[in-house]
Amino acid sequence: MTLVNDAAPAAVNTTGRRFRAFTAKHLGELTARAGLTAEQRLAIQAVATVLPFRTNSYVVDELIDWSAAPEDPMYRLVFPQEDMLPAEDVARISDLLRRGAPKAEVDAAAHEVRMKLNPHPAGQLQLNIPTLKEEPVPGVQHKYPETVLFFPKQGQTCHAYCTYCFRWAQFVGEPDLKMAGDDVEQLKRYLLAHPEVTSVLMTGGDPMIMGEPVLRRYIEPLLELEQLESIRIGSKALAYWPQRWVTDPDADDTLRLFEKVVDAGKNLAFMAHFTHPRELESDLVSEATRRIINTGAVIRTQAPLIRTINDMPLTWEAMWRRQLRMGMIPYYMFVERDTGPQDYFAVPLARAYEIFRDAYKNVSGLCRTVRGPSMSATPGKVCVDGVAEIGGEKLFVLHFIQCRDPEFVNRPFFAKYDPEAVWLTDLRPAFGDRFPFEGIVPGGDVTAHDVVATGPSL
Numbered sequence: 001m002t003l004v005n006d007a008a009p010a011a012v013n014t015t016g017r018r019f020r021a022f023t024a025k026h027l028g029e030l031t032a033r034a035g036l037t038a039e040q041r042l043a044i045q046a047v048a049t050v051l052p053f054r055t056n057s058y059v060v061d062e063l064i065d066w067s068a069a070p071e072d073p074m075y076r077l078v079f080p081q082e083d084m085l086p087a088e089d090v091a092r093i094s095d096l097l098r099r100g101a102p103k104a105e106v107d108a109a110a111h112e113v114r115m116k117l118n119p120h121p122a123g124q125l126q127l128n129i130p131t132l133k134e135e136p137v138p139g140v141q142h143k144y145p146e147t148v149l150f151f152p153k154q155g156q157t158c159h160a161y162c163t164y165c166f167r168w169a170q171f172v173g174e175p176d177l178k179m180a181g182d183d184v185e186q187l188k189r190y191l192l193a194h195p196e197v198t199s200v201l202m203t204g205g206d207p208m209i210m211g212e213p214v215l216r217r218y219i220e221p222l223l224e225l226e227q228l229e230s231i232r233i234g235s236k237a238l239a240y241w242p243q244r245w246v247t248d249p250d251a252d253d254t255l256r257l258f259e260k261v262v263d264a265g266k267n268l269a270f271m272a273h274f275t276h277p278r279e280l281e282s283d284l285v286s287e288a289t290r291r292i293i294n295t296g297a298v299i300r301t302q303a304p305l306i307r308t309i310n311d312m313p314l315t316w317e318a319m320w321r322r323q324l325r326m327g328m329i330p331y332y333m334f335v336e337r338d339t340g341p342q343d344y345f346a347v348p349l350a351r352a353y354e355i356f357r358d359a360y361k362n363v364s365g366l367c368r369t370v371r372g373p374s375m376s377a378t379p380g381k382v383c384v385d386g387v388a389e390i391g392g393e394k395l396f397v398l399h400f401i402q403c404r405d406p407e408f409v410n411r412p413f414f415a416k417y418d419p420e421a422v423w424l425t426d427l428r429p430a431f432g433d434r435f436p437f438e439g440i441v442p443g444g445d446v447t448a449h450d451v452v453a454t455g456p457s458l
Contacts, residue, residue, distance in 0.1 A: 019056060019057070019159070019241060019243070019248075020056060020057040021054060021055070021056050021159075022054070022055045022056065022057075022060065023053065023054055024045070024048045024049075024053045027041070027044060027045055027048055027053060027079075027080075028041055028045070030055075030060070030079070031044055031070075031079065033066050033069065034066065034069035034070040034075060034079070035069070035070070036070065040082060042094050042097060042098065043082040043090050043094050044079070044080050044081070044082055045094075045097060046090050046093035046094040046097060047080040047081070047082065047084055047085055047090060048080050049093055049097075049106055049107075049109075049110040050085060050089070050093070050110045050113045050114055050117075051080060051084065051085075051163070051341065052161050052165075053078075053079070053080055053161060054157070054158065054160055054161045055078045055079075055160040055161070056159050056160050056240065056241060058159075058240065058241055058242075058243070059074070059078055059159075059160050059240055062282055063278055063279065064078075073276050073278070073308070073309045073310065074276060074278055074279075076163065076308055076309055077162055077163060077164075077275055077276065077306075077309055078160050078161065078162065078163060079163065080163060081163065081344065083344060084163065084341040084344045085113060085341060089113045092109060093106065093109050093110065093113070096109060117339060117341070118338060118339045118342075128141035128142060128143045128149075129141060129142075130142040130190065132186065132189060132190050132193065137181070137186060137187070137190050138179075138180065138181040138183070139151040139152070139153065139179055139180045139181015139182070139183075139187075140181060140187060140190060141179070142194070142197075143380075143402075143404060144380070144402050144403075144404065144406075145196045145197070145406060146196060146197060146198045146199060147197065147198075147199045147200075147201060148187075148190070148191065148194075148197050148199070148200050148201070149200075149201045149203050150181065150187055150200055150201070150202055150203070150218070151170075151179045151180050151181060151203060151204060151205065152180070152181070152182065152202060152204070152207055152210065152214075152215075152218050153180040153181060153182040154182070154209075154210045154214050155202070155204045155205045155206060155207040155208075155209055155210045155215075156170050156178065156179075156180050156204050156205035157170075157204070157205050157206070157209055158204065158205055158206040158209060158236060158237075158240070159206065159208075159209060159236065159237055159240040159241040159244075160236070160240045160241075162236070162273075162275065163341070163345075164304060164306050164309075164336055164341070164345045170204065170205055184217065184218050184221050184222075185221070187200075187222075188221055188222070188224075188225065191222075191225055191227065191228070192225070192227075195227050197227065197228075198227060198228060198229040198230065199228065199229060199230045199231070199232060200222055200228060200230075200231055200232070201232040201233075201234060201271070202218065202219070202231070202232065202233045202234065203234040204234070206234075206235050206236055206237055207233050207234070207235060208233065208235040208237035208241075208244055209237070211250055212250040212253040212254045212257060213250075215254065215257060216257050219231065219257065219261060220257075220260070222266075223260070223261065223264040223266065228266060229266065229267060230266060230267035230268070230269055231261055231266050231267075231268055231269070232268075232269040232270075232271050233268075233269070233270050233271060234271040234273070235270065235271065235272060235273065236272075236273040238270075238272045238273075238274075238285060238288055238289065238292075238299075239272070239273060239274050239275070239279035239280075239285070240279075242282065242284040242285045242287070242288035243284060243288075244288070245287075245288040245291050245292055246284055246287050246288050246291065247284075251291075255291055255292070255294075255295050258270075258292065258295035258296070258297050259295045259296060261297075262295060262296035262297065263296075267298065268295070268296065268297040268298070269297070269298050269300055270292055270297050270298065270299045270300070271300055271301075271302060271331070272299050272300065272301050272302075272328065273301075273302060273303055274301050274303055274319060274323065275303045275304075275306065275309060275310055276309060276310050276315065276319070277315060277318040277319050277322060280319065280322045280323065280326070286326060289326050289327065289328065290327075293327045298329060299327070299328040299329065300328070300329045300330075300331035301319070301320075301323050301328050301329065301330050301331055301332075302331045302332035302333075302334065303319075303332075303333065303334065304333075304334040304335065304336045304337070304345075305333055305334065305335060305336065305347050305352050305355060305356075305372075305373060306336060306345045306347075307336075307344070307345050307346060307347050308345070309345075311347050311351075311355060312355070313354075313355050313356075313358035313359040313362075314359070315359075316333065316355065316356070316359035317359040317362050317363060320359065320363050320367040320370060321363060321367065323367075324363075324364075324366055324367050329369050330367050330369055330370035331369065331370060331371070332370065332371055332372055332374055333352075333356055333370060333371070333372030333373050333374065334372065334373070334374055334375070334376065335347070335349065335352055335372075335373050335374065335375045335384075335422070335423070336422075337375075337376060338377075338423045338425070342422070342423075346422040346423075347422070348419060348420055348421060348422055349373065349384050349396065349418075349421050349422060349423075349426075349427075350387065350396075350417070350418075350419045350421070352372075352373040352384065353373060353384045353386060353387065355373075356372050356373050356384075357386075371383060371401060372384075374401060375423060375424050377423070377424040377425075378424075379400070379403060379404055379405075379408075379424075379437050380400045380401070380402045380403035380404055380405075380408070380409075381400065381401040381402040381403075382398055382399070382400055382401070382424055383398060383399055383400075383401050384396060384397075384398055385397040385398060385399055385412070387417060388414075390414070390430075393416070393417075393430065394417035395414045395415065395416060395417055395430045396414065396415040396416075396417055396418075396427065396430075397412055397414060398412065398413055398414070398415060399411060399412045399413065400437070403437065405437065408436065408437045411436070413429075413435055413436050413437070414429070414430035414431060415427035415428060415429060415430055415435075416428045416429070416430050
């Protein structure tokens with residue numbers, strides 16, 4: 001295929017400023033722009049010792065409305081908030097910072113708080129890590145039969161970190177919490193041993209933090225596998241650094257790599273994370289989107305529902321409408337996962353369903369490709385389909401979009417209505433004493449609070 005993205009139109013700002021990252025050491029000066037007091041800034045610094053902080057010049061200069069900070073949704077999307085963690089934990093670490101405690105003491109306190117935050121939800125380390133010849137395969141997760149996740153070693157950071165990120169444990173400098181692999185030949189051997197796998201998802205972190213030569217080293221070998229129907233790239237870069245496809249030095253080479261995937265007969269699905277409509281407004285995003293789509297790739301959009309950032313129906317309606325106009329396919333509204341500062345960001349499932357329904361009912365059928373609200377829970381992806389009254393009792397109606405046991409996919413099940421529930425483990429079965437997917441598997445009893453299957457191995 002001939003590259004169809006040779007140049008960006010003159011209307012787009014192609015100044016190509018170099019990427020500049022801001023980390024925790026810049027928090028003081030940046031939060032001062034939001035009008036925070038010294039004590040508030042210290043508390044935010046304390047939160048940033050536990051949870052990761054990173055942003056960049058594009059987000060700071062183009063996306064955040066500093067006149068509305070700290071209430072601005074884009075500010076809240078990337079900057080830690082004082083009340084994201086329990087007040088006693090923030091006070092304890094703030095005191096350590098105030099008195100200049102040794103780094104080892106601060107790190108120990110931060111680690112203690114992290115371990116209370118469920119750093120790897122849904123059995124990611126215990127259940128999803130497969131084996132090849134009885135040895136774990138680093139950087140690989142295999143939860144659903146047809147899909148394998150791969151965490152390329154050089155892609156385990158991002159252009160900016162979202163405050164709600166369920167993969168925050170990848171970024172806090174604790175090796176035991178990090179998933180990463182760099183042996184693509186081992187990945188190929190695992191895939192060949194599992195012909196049921198038809199899709200590989202490159203994830204992180206953000207694979208698009210990698211330069212084109214490194215990205216190519218991971219992707220090209222997979223094109224040789226006849227069994228693969230699709231390669232997916234999960235990325236927030238289209239929102240946080242669209243220059244990656246427009247003005248970065250390897251932008252054109254990256255697009256040529258995308259074309260090569262499509263020419264090899266694979267579906268290239270770019271899984272773009274957009275959390276708020278403002279992320280879609282810049283000309284750079286429009287141009288980057290155009291260039292990606294012109295390679296033959298498909299852009300599907302997804303994001304979690306996050307309190308104080310996008311918990312209004314009009315926000316989602318606006319996102320889906322704009323994404324459709326730009327040629328993207330709305331794909332998922334997720335429920336905030338049970339990790340990190342979930343208590344701060346979570347929206348009750350009953351309210352989440354109302355927000356989804358009120359946005360969904362106002363868009364055309366072409367936008368109704370979106371699914372949700374969906375929980376990526378231990379047994380699988382559970383969608384809240386609605387609220388119904390059966391036999392005089394108010395119930396949640398749910399189904400599995402994906403499940404560790406495929407037999408439960410797309411089968412409805414019911415839970416007692418609970419206006420406070422925010423996750424699958426908060427729900428109780430409507431009929432009987434267990435959900436249909438709860439049962440006995442090797443290793444003992446399994447409930448919704450645990451798992452429904454063990455990870456695959458060979």
